Amino acid sequence: xxxxxxxxxxxxxxxxxxxxxxxxxxxxxxxxxxxxxxxxxxxxxxxxxxxxxxxxxxxxxxxxxxxxxxxxxxxxxxxxxxxxxxxxxxxxxxxxxxxxxxxxxxxxxxxxxxxxxxxxxxxxxxxxxxxxxxxxxxxxxxxxxxxxxxxxxxxxxxxxxxxxxxxxxxxxxxxxxxxxxxxxxxxxxx
Amino acid sequence: xxxxxxxxxxxxxxxxxxxxxxxxxxxxxxxxxxxxxxxxxxxxxxxxxxxxxxxxxxxxxxxxxxxxxxxxxxxxxxxxxxxxxxxxxxxxxxxxxxxxxxxxxxxxxxxxxxxxxxxxxxxxxxxxxxxxxxxxxxxxxxxxxxxxxxxxxxxxxxxxxxxxxxxxxxxxxxxxxxxxxxxxxxxxxxxxxxxxxxxxxxxxxxxxxxxxxxxxxxxxxxxxxxxxxxxxxxxxxxxxxxxxxxxxxxxxxxxxxxxxxxxxxxxxxxxxxxxxxxxxxxxxxxxxxxxxxxxxxxxxxxxxxxxxxxxxxxxxxxxxxxxxxxxxxxxxxxxxxxxxxxxxxxxxxxxxxxxxxxxxxxxxxxxxxxxxxxxxxxxxxxxxxxxxxxxxxxxxxxxxxxxxxxxxxxxxxxxxxxxx
Amino acid sequence: xxxxxxxxxxxxxxxxxxxxxxxxxxxxxxxxxxxxxxxxxxxxxxxxxxxxxxxxxxxxxxxxxxxxxxxxxxxxxxxxxxxxxxxxxxxxxxxxxxxxxxxxxxxxxxxxxxxxxxxxxxxxxxxxxxxxxxxxxxxxxxxxxxxxxxxxxxxxxxxxxxxxxxxxxxxxxxx
Numbered sequence: 099x100x101x102x103x104x105x106x107x108x109x110x111x112x113x114x115x116x117x118x119x120x121x122x123x124x125x126x127x128x129x130x131x132x133x134x135x136x137x138x139x140x141x142x143x144x145x146x147x148x149x150x151x152x153x154x155x156x157x158x159x160x161x162x163x164x165x166x167x168x169x170x171x172x173x174x175x176x177x178x179x180x181x182x183x184x185x186x187x188x189x190x191x192x193x194x195x196x197x198x199x200x201x202x203x204x205x206x207x208x209x210x211x212x213x214x215x216x217x218x219x220x221x222x223x224x225x226x227x228x229x230x231x232x233x234x235x236x237x238x239x240x241x242x243x244x245x246x247x248x249x250x251x252x253x254x255x256x257x258x259x260x261x262x263x264x265x266x267x268x269x270x271x272x273x274x275x276x277x278x279x280x281x282x283x284x285x286x287x288x
Numbered sequence: 289x290x291x292x293x294x295x296x297x298x299x300x301x302x303x304x305x306x307x308x309x310x311x312x313x314x315x316x317x318x319x320x321x322x323x324x325x326x327x328x329x330x331x332x333x334x335x336x337x338x339x340x341x342x343x344x345x346x347x348x349x350x351x352x353x354x355x356x357x358x359x360x361x362x363x364x365x366x367x368x369x370x371x372x373x374x375x376x377x378x379x380x381x382x383x384x385x386x387x388x389x390x391x392x393x394x395x396x397x398x399x400x401x402x403x404x405x406x407x408x409x410x411x412x413x414x415x416x417x418x419x420x421x422x423x424x425x426x427x428x429x430x431x432x433x434x435x436x437x438x439x440x441x442x443x444x445x446x447x448x449x450x451x452x453x454x455x456x457x458x459x460x461x462x463x464x465x466x467x468x469x470x471x472x473x474x475x476x477x478x479x480x481x482x483x484x485x486x487x488x489x490x491x492x493x494x495x496x497x498x499x500x501x502x503x504x505x506x507x508x509x510x511x512x513x514x515x516x517x518x519x520x521x522x523x524x525x526x527x528x529x530x531x532x533x534x535x536x537x538x539x540x541x542x543x544x545x546x547x548x549x550x551x552x553x554x555x556x557x558x559x560x561x562x563x564x565x566x567x568x569x570x571x572x573x574x575x576x577x578x579x580x581x582x583x584x585x586x587x588x589x590x591x592x593x594x595x596x597x598x599x600x601x602x603x604x605x606x607x608x609x610x611x612x613x614x615x616x617x618x619x620x621x622x623x624x625x626x627x628x629x630x631x632x633x634x635x636x637x638x639x640x641x642x643x644x645x646x647x648x649x650x651x652x653x654x655x656x657x658x659x660x661x662x663x664x665x666x667x668x669x670x671x672x673x674x675x676x677x678x679x680x681x682x683x684x685x686x687x688x689x690x691x692x693x694x695x696x697x698x699x700x701x702x703x704x705x706x707x708x
Numbered sequence: 709x710x711x712x713x714x715x716x717x718x719x720x721x722x723x724x725x726x727x728x729x730x731x732x733x734x735x736x737x738x739x740x741x742x743x744x745x746x747x748x749x750x751x752x753x754x755x756x757x758x759x760x761x762x763x764x765x766x767x768x769x770x771x772x773x774x775x776x777x778x779x780x781x782x783x784x785x786x787x788x789x790x791x792x793x794x795x796x797x798x799x800x801x802x803x804x805x806x807x808x809x810x811x812x813x814x815x816x817x818x819x820x821x822x823x824x825x826x827x828x829x830x831x832x833x834x835x836x837x838x839x840x841x842x843x844x845x846x847x848x849x850x851x852x853x854x855x856x857x858x859x860x861x862x863x864x865x866x867x868x869x870x871x872x873x874x875x876x877x878x879x880x881x882x883x
Contacts, residue, residue: 123402124641149529152644153670155655165661166635181632181662190638190660202642202655202670206529206538206545215642234313235532238678246366256312261359261707262832263797270367270831277371278364278831331801332751334780339753339798360798361754364832379827386755430758449765467755467851704754707795 101126104146104214111145112137125202125213132218132226139201139216139232148203148214151229154239155200156247159193160273166190195219199226199249225250228257246271313531314678316685318345318353326353331360335438335693338703340677342692349688354681358674362707369667373633374400375474375610377664382468384669385705387430389468390423391647392705395669397472398553399643399654404474404608404636410555411599412476417554418489418592419459419471420645421585425496426455427648428578428585431700432503435575438697439516444506451499454492461485473610475603486593493590500582507575517572521683521695524569531682532675535650536577537699541569547646559591571698578648578700608634633662642670649673649700671705735871742786742812743868744774746861749785749809751802753792756819759851760791768854773861782808787864788841789857793821794834806841812874814844814867816860819851826850842875 099107104126105119115134120127130138142148167180197220204211218226228251229236240251241260248269251257259266268275318324325346331339339360345353365384369377381396382389394416401408408416433448456466462481463469471478507513523533525541538545546563548556564580566573603609610629611622638660644653650672657666676699684692719725732740750760763770770776779785782805794802806815817837820826823846825835837843844867847860 279829
């Protein structure tokens with residue numbers, strides 16, 4: 099099934115859930131709202147056989163595309179002083195929200211995995227329902243994304259830091275969190 | 289989504305398999321009571337699985353509560369990748385799962401290659417497959433050796449290390465280093481196979497099955513080993529899929545899901561091999577799956593040696609591939625090109641993708657988001673050990689503490705990839 | 709040649725006792741025996757631990773240097789081989805294990821990550837284990853070959869036999 103067919107099937111089952119769909123480079127990508135996430139996930143698991151959650155990833159879009167040199171004639175223009183400014187200059191489409199949480203699903207059984215990507219767009223401070231009840235493997239995945247990105251998963255039975263020490267301040271993978279380490283002489287950006 | 293009022297999230301009943309304890313699936317809250325002792329299997333303990341901390345509550349010798357505390361070797365890989373251009377990130381990749389290092393490199397390099405749409409020449413694909421299978425043997429040897437050490441059967445450790453050094457000799461002959469080679473590059477592999485490799489590799493393929501027979505003699509025929517592993521850490525297929533297990537952990541429960549077969553990458557669709565499954569899903573079946581997979585890996589290596597085609601080992605797409613070094617002496621353009629690619633990096637198209645390989649531990653996936661700049665925007669690695677450690681709690685519940693050690697070992701977790 | 713008390717008395721009178729008996733100082737004897745029986749407490753953290761695991765293997769065999777028994781308990785160990793990257797979360801347990809070792813004790817920082825943070829200059833990794841424990845030998849490499857680690861072990865043996873004090877005596881601030 100490609101993205102359009104899946105979106106249509108889900109629209110029949112859970113109206114108003116899928117706000118966008120696209121056939122990505124590798125698998126169909128569906129954008130759903132946070133309110134309908136659980137219903138969509140259960141539908142994908144039960145009616146479409148996606149019984150395997152590969153990963154839950156969170157992406158921080160703060161500063162997306164700012165290091166790209168841009169293109170002549172666009173509003174942003176071209177900045178030849180950015181690294182990698184030669185080559186095929188294309189301006190990436192700016193994402194609409196600060197964060198997004200991405201779920202990669204697959205079908206484990208006898209046959210090809212038929213992967214699907216489901217994503218929820220969020221702003222800073224928003225929370226997303228936890229899918230632990232649908233795929234219990236999401237337990238540590240969601241804890242890790244909470245720990246490193248600061249996204250709250252409501253309904254998670256044990257949402258606390260997993261990777262960083264329990265008294266760590268801040269969420270390291272966010273784009274406004276510095277890389278850290280010691281300053282080393284003679285380094286620059288590259 | 290706005291931050292306005294919204295309805296509370298509905299309570300979703302937990303997934304049906306009865307094996308999953310209520311509450312957080314990967315933790316067991318101890319019951320209250322006297323005579324319970326909470327001990328700390330600290331991050332530094334003799335079982336050689338790296339730094340895993342388990343907080344175990346015991347009623348005598350029986351485990352009644354378990355909580356895992358990981359993150360003791362958290363290295364911030366994902367953030368480090370964002371600071372480096374794609375080519376400079378290649379040395380970071382193998383250091384996550386440091387035992388199955390080649391699978392990590394394949395996942396990262398494969399993801400970027402699919403993003404930029406570069407075609408890898410066939411000779412490089414076959415070479416990569418050969419080394420992937422060699423790495424599988426390496427990983428399973430370490431697993432076998434260390435699971436022996438955990439049960440107290442230390443002699444198996446030395447046998448496995450002997451073979452491991454032979455495998456690493458082959459790696460060193462071709463790539464120059466034993467571990468953490470930066471061998472897969474975008475567009476192919478770093479260098480061609482040297483003279484003498486085929487002879488050494490064929491010698492290895494002839495010797496290895498006899499050695500695996502030796503290991504099976506030591507293990508399968510040993511009543512103590514069978515008693516300590518049979519019936520321990522049993523998990524059924526539905527629970528395994530629900531908890532995200534993959535690789536030998538899943539196949540031991542009877543699910544024939546192997547990414548090399550169902551979603552072939554590299555040249556696995558042209559190769560013959562069996563997908564080894566178990567029946568009971570206990571620790572002994574996991575052990576047998578991994579050991580028998582070594583036979584299949586030897587078969588695959590032999591097929592690769594028979595069929596590697598001639599040709600270039602690097603793609604010719606100069607947008608992404610470094611020029612060959614001999615050109616740098618004669619061509620100014622190549623020199624500048626090399627300089628630009630190394631210092632500034634190439635610019636892939638913007639987009640996202642998820643690319644998974646069958647690492648010896650399971651499905652190792654790389655989720656890559658690119659914004660068109662020379663550095664990755666976000667990389668998230670789906671590490672199979674991270675996922676499989678979650679089932680420790682349900683497998684160890686109401687088992688003896690000695691079985692807990694056997695269970696943790698049988699899941700073959702590597703903390704480097706679990707913590708990343 | 710069998711040595712009897714008569715021979716020794718003759719030798720003492722003749723002045724060549726060294727033909728029959730080896731003479732040394734107490735310090736040298738202790739140094740010789742302790743250098744040949746360094747028991748490592750392998751603090752295996754990451755990739756270097758896998759190369760450290762191949763030290764007792766048949767090919768690189770550190771048993772010939774007396775160092776084969778990797779003690780699990782720090783109380784029984786002399787040399788802490790910090791093999792792998794030390795994260796900030798792991799720093800406290802590492803120092804605790806170091807404190808539990810009995811003197812004299814030596815520390816080998818195996819690999820680039822424990823010597824200086826390695827390739828990971830970021831928020832998570834301690835930039836060198838010598839920030840929290842005094843280190844005797846740094847072995848470079850990522851990971852160092854087992855031969856390099858054996859070389860590090862031999863350097864520690866040389867250090868002991870030369871009478872140089874372990875690092876905690878020289879760096880009182882970290883001891």
